[in-house]
Structures are given as structure tokens and as C-alpha cells.
Amino acid sequence: MGEPSRYAIIGSGSAGFGAARTIRERDPEARISLVTISSLPFYNRYDLPKLFLGVEDWRDLLAVPTEVFDMLDIQLRRASRVVEVDGRNLTIQFAHNEVMGFDRLLVCSGGGGYLPAALSDYRHLLHDFGSFEQAVVTRKAVPKGGTVIMLGGDMIGLDLAFTLVDTGHKVILVTNDHTFWPHQIAPEERGELLDALTATGIEIIDGRRPTAIEDIGGRLPRRMVFSDGTTASGNVIMAFCGQQPSVEFLLSAGIDIERGILVNTQLQSSNDAIWAAGDVCQIWSDAGKGYKFYHGWKNVRIMGEIAARNMTGAEEAFDDPDPLAIRVEDGRIWSSFWEH
Numbered sequence: 385m386g387e388p389s390r391y392a393i394i395g396s397g398s399a400g401f402g403a404a405r406t407i408r409e410r411d412p413e414a415r416i417s418l419v420t421i422s423s424l425p426f427y428n429r430y431d432l433p434k435l436f437l438g439v440e441d442w443r444d445l446l447a448v449p450t451e452v453f454d455m456l457d458i459q460l461r462r463a464s465r466v467v468e469v470d471g472r473n474l475t476i477q478f479a480h481n482e483v484m485g486f487d488r489l490l491v492c493s494g495g496g497g498y499l500p501a502a503l504s505d506y507r508h509l510l511h512d513f514g515s516f517e518q519a520v521v522t523r524k525a526v527p528k529g530g531t532v533i534m535l536g537g538d539m540i541g542l543d544l545a546f547t548l549v550d551t552g553h554k555v556i557l558v559t560n561d562h563t564f565w566p567h568q569i570a571p572e573e574r575g576e577l578l579d580a581l582t583a584t585g586i587e588i589i590d591g592r593r594p595t596a597i598e599d600i601g602g603r604l605p606r607r608m609v610f611s612d613g614t615t616a617s618g619n620v621i622m623a624f625c626g627q628q629p630s631v632e633f634l635l636s637a638g639i640d641i642e643r644g645i646l647v648n649t650q651l652q653s654s655n656d657a658i659w660a661a662g663d664v665c666q667i668w669s670d671a672g673k674g675y676k677f678y679h680g681w682k683n684v685r686i687m688g689e690i691a692a693r694n695m696t697g698a699e700e701a702f703d704d705p706d707p708l709a710i711r712v713e714d715g716r717i718w719s720s721f722w723e724h
């Protein structure tokens with residue numbers, strides 16, 4: 385018998401965990417390492433708004449019990465940041481300098497919040513909500529009845545906005561091209577959707593361009609300045625302008641990257657030993673004759689499972705899923721993006 389295959393998976397979110405479980409089902413002997421920057425095991429990030437509903441313990445957000453990793457003999461490497469992938473020698477380098485070899489690598493590193501370039505100098509004045517730790521900090525910065533200014537308002541942000549309004553906070557939404565991302569909204573649909581947000585209690589600032597963010601201290605310490613000289617103040621300012629794939633550690637991997645990792649329909653990159661799944665990848669679409677992102681919890685999970693099956697010998701394609709749908713139902717916005 386030969387040595388067991390070494391599978392490395394970067395990212396322990398929906399795509400990465402689903403892949404690890406699938407590899408274990410198909411290869412009982414495999415050595416599986418699941419790597420994450422997070423100090424927490426796999427939890428449901430879409431549940432983070434629950435922090436405003438009184439949830440304080442990260443265990444209440446876990447997607448799977450922590451024992452699962454031992455049961456499936458998956459080595460979960462928390463608090464481990466990959467800084468480089470060497471696609472020729474098939475190694476991963478961590479920030480703490482360790483180097484780990486692999487036979488097959490799956491990259492499921494997801495994405496971070498995108499911030500329009502015009503505001504990049506003000507990132508330190510923004511509050512984040514992409515991880516449990518960031519959400520805890522943000523919740524503490526918003527007092528009871530406090531005011532949140534939300535830039536963009538993608539579907540991740542809008543879900544949080546509804547929870548904030550339902551829990552007695554004020555939300556000021558500054559719209560831009562990323563409002564309703566990842567949906568692509570036709571101009572004639574936009575008005576009805578914005579009206580539905582207003583009816584829910586969200587204050588809308590539409591058609592004004594933010595140029596600066598200021599820390600002015602006092603009761604409402606954050607101020608957004610617009611190009612026409614007007615301002616809006618709140619306890620925190622958050623940007624929800626879609627996702628930017630996390631690929632910065634892949635520059636030496638020898639794989640093709642545009643915005644995300646470019647993969648074929650079987651989710652294999654231009655390096656035969658490296659696959660990608662989830663928010664980090666752009667998948668070739670035969671129908672569209674181009675590479676596309678497919679966001680949404682269900683798509684991401686399916687991608688992880690398909691990639692894992694292909695890494696273990698299958699030849700399955702990720703077929704174009706149904707496009708995401710959004711509409712106003714009984715006065716409230718409904719989106720298939722929120723279906724888990």
C-alpha cells in the first residue's frame with residue numbers, strides 16, 4: 385500500500401468544510417488538513433446579525449458540533465494564515481513560517497468586504513461585520529437605539545439592516561452601484577426595492593457620493609461627508625459593497641487569477657494539483673463563454689462538494705445554477721440569496 389494522499393484545504397467555511405467531509409467519505413485513509421485564519425471552528429456567518437438579538441456565545445452560531453473534526457479525522461488548523469502557495473513544489477507556507485506539503489490543494493478562502501477606492505484612506509474608521517470577532521466589536525460600538533450608517537447595502541448588509549431596525553436602531557443606507565449585490569438590478573426594478581426598504585424603516589440617501597469619513601467624537605462619532613457638502617452622522621459606518629476574493633497569498637501558486645481564481649467547470653485551476661471552490665473562484669461557463677462568480681450559500685456548499693469529488697477521482701461539472709431572484713413580497717424584500 386502507498387502513502388495516504390495529503391489533501392490541504394485553505395478555508396474552513398461552507399465550501400471548505402463541505403469539501404473536507406466529502407473527501408473523508410470517499411477516501412478513508414486520506415490525510416486532510418483544513419486551514420483557517422479564524423480562531424473559531426466553522427460557524428454560520430449569516431447568523432452574525434443575531435448578536436443584536438442577544439446572542440453572545442460563538443458556540444450558538446456553530447454550523448457543526450466541534451467533535452465532528454475528530455470524528456472525521458480532519459486536522460483543523462485554526463489561527464493559521466497562509467502567506468504563500470508554491471504550485472511547483474506543492475507546498476503551503478504559513479505566516480508562522482511553517483511549510484506544509486500537499487498532494488492536492490483546494491482553495492476555499494472566500495472573500496473580504498470590498499471598499500470603493502475613493503474611500504480606501506478611511507478604512508480604519510469603518511466597522512466590519514465579516515467575522516464573529518468583528519461583529520462583537522461592532523455590536524459594542526452601537527448603543528441601544530444607536531445609528532448605523534451603511535454604505536452600499538449588499539444583501540449581506542441589508543439582512544443586518546433589517547435586524548437593526550427590528551431591534552430599535554436607526555439605519556441610514558447610502559446607496560451605490562453595490563446596493564442589492566450580488567443581484568443585478570434593472571433600473572426599472574430599483575425604485576420599488578428602495579421603496580420597500582423605506583417602508584421597513586430604513587432611511588435612504590440615494591444619489592449622493594461620499595468623499596470622506598471623519599471621526600468627530602461625541603455622541604455620534606462617525607461622520608460621512610458627501611460631494612455636495614452635506615453630511616450624515618452615526619455611531620458606526622459600515623461598508624457592504626460586495627465581496628473581493630481573498631487571493632493575495634496565491635501570487636506564486638502558478639495559477640490563473642483574474643479577480644478570483646479561474647477554474648474550469650470541474651473546479652480545477654490551471655495547476656493540475658490545485659482546485660478552488662466558493663466565493664474565491666470564477667467558474668468557466670460554457671453557456672456564457674466567460675468566467676463567472678456564483679455567490680450564495682447553497683452554490684458555495686455544492687462547489688465544495690463537487691471539487692472534493694473531482695479531487696478524489698470523479699469528473700463532475702458545476703452546472704450553471706438558477707440565477708438569484710429578488711422581489712418585493714407583502715411589502716418586504718425577498719431574496720433567494722437569504723435561503724440557506
Ligand SMILES: Cc1cc2nc3c(=O)[nH]c(=O)nc-3n(C[C@H](O)[C@H](O)[C@H](O)COP(=O)(O)OP(=O)(O)OC[C@H]3O[C@@H](n4cnc5c(N)ncnc54)[C@H](O)[C@@H]3O)c2cc1C
Nearest residue numbers: 395396397398399420421430465466493494662663680681
Ligand atoms: C454577516 C454575514 C451574513 C451573510 N449572509 C449570507 C446570506 O444570507 N446568504 C449567503 O448566501 N451568504 C451570506 N453571507 C456570505 C457567506 O457567508 C459567504 O458566501 C460564504 O461564507 C462563502 O463561503 P466560502 O466557503 O467560499 O468562504 P468563507 O466562508 O468566506 O470562508 C473563507 C475561509 O478561508 C479562510 N482564509 C482566507 N484567507 C486565508 C489565508 N490566507 N490563510 C488561511 N485561511 C484563509 C478564512 O479564515 C475562512 O475560514 C454572509 C456573510 C456575512 C459575513
